[in-house]
Amino acid sequence: MVFAQDTGGPMEALMAPGDFGIYAGVGWGFFWGAVDVSGGVEMIFHQIDLGEKVPLTFGGAARISYYGWTDDYWGDDYHYAYLGGGVFATAHLGFTEESAPENLKFLANTDWYVGLGPQFASYSWGWTGDRETEFRIGLGTLGGVSYFLTPNFAINVEGGYYGWYGSGLIGVLIKF
Numbered sequence: 610m611v612f613a614q615d616t617g618g619p620m621e622a623l624m625a626p627g628d629f630g631i632y633a634g635v636g637w638g639f640f641w642g643a644v645d646v647s648g649g650v651e652m653i654f655h656q657i658d659l660g661e662k663v664p665l666t667f668g669g670a671a672r673i674s675y676y677g678w679t680d681d682y683w684g685d686d687y688h689y690a691y692l693g694g695g696v697f698a699t700a701h702l703g704f705t706e707e708s709a710p711e712n713l714k715f716l717a718n719t720d721w722y723v724g725l726g727p728q729f730a731s732y733s734w735g736w737t738g739d740r741e742t743e744f745r746i747g748l749g750t751l752g753g754v755s756y757f758l759t760p761n762f763a764i765n766v767e768g769g770y771y772g773w774y775g776s777g778l779i780g781v782l783i784k785f
Contacts, residue, residue, distance in 0.1 A: 622664035623757050624701045632672070634767055634780025643678035645776050647767075651699060655727040660698040662697070662708035666701045670724055672769070674703075674750065676776060686737045695728025720763070724751040730777045755782050 624630065629652050649672035656666045673694035680687055709716040719780045728749030733742045743772035754766030761781040768775065 617680070621705070622653075622666050622701070622703045623663070623701070623718070623755070623763075624651075624653050624666050624722075626653050626656050626666065629785045631641055631643075631783045632765070632767075632780055634765070634778030636676075636776055636778040644677055645671060645674065645676040645778060647776070647778050649673060653701070660708075661706060664703045664705070666703070670697045670699050670726075670751075671695070672697065674769075674776060680689045686759065687735070688737075689732075689734040690776070691730060691732050691765070692729055693730035693749075694728050697724030697726035697751060699724040699751075711785070716756045718759065720755045722751075722753060724769075725749075726764040743765070761785070 630650065632647070632649045632651070634647045635648075636648045637643070637645060649670055649709075651668050651670035653666050653668040656664055657669075671694065673692075675690070675692050677688070677690035679689075681738035699722055700748050701720050703720050703721055704716040706714065706717045728747060730747070731742065732745070733740055735741050749770060751767060751769035753765050755763035756761040761784045763784070765780050766778070767780065768777045
């Protein structure tokens with residue numbers, strides 16, 4: 610017979626110290642018909658337990674994103690494109706079976722996160738033969754939620770601000 614014993618160690622978080630994640634996402638700009646693709650990686654470094662029921666983990670992430678559209682509304686062949694990326698300090702808030710409200714147990718499969726850090730962005734806009742280009746360095750943000758279907762695979766929704774525009778993506782996360 611085997612008895613379970615509480616060792617006083619950290620609770621099991623969906624994104625726990627030592628976890629490495631690979632993200633990929635795609636978005637659609639509803640107002641302009643833009644296409645947005647993004648990818649990135651993240652490593653989780655530290656965990657604290659809030660109230661002994663809610664794990665809070667911290668990590669570092671990198672993201673790269675491309676956003677672009679062409680629209681005849683502005684004239685023949687008007688094009689806008691963005692290419693940027695950044696590194697972010699991240700914080701993840703998870704729930705456990707014990708901390709999720711009784712009628713919201715599905716929250717135990719969710720990982721909510723935010724990130725903040727330096728980023729770069731290159732923008733290009735205008736008509737063929739008359740395009741403007743700008744490069745910026747600034748502060749970027751990201752935030753989202755991942756819903757884990759298995760311990761190592763999640764679907765996620767992520768939004769971010771990259772210095773000149775905001776983006777929303779639907780994607781996947783694979784955790785190693």
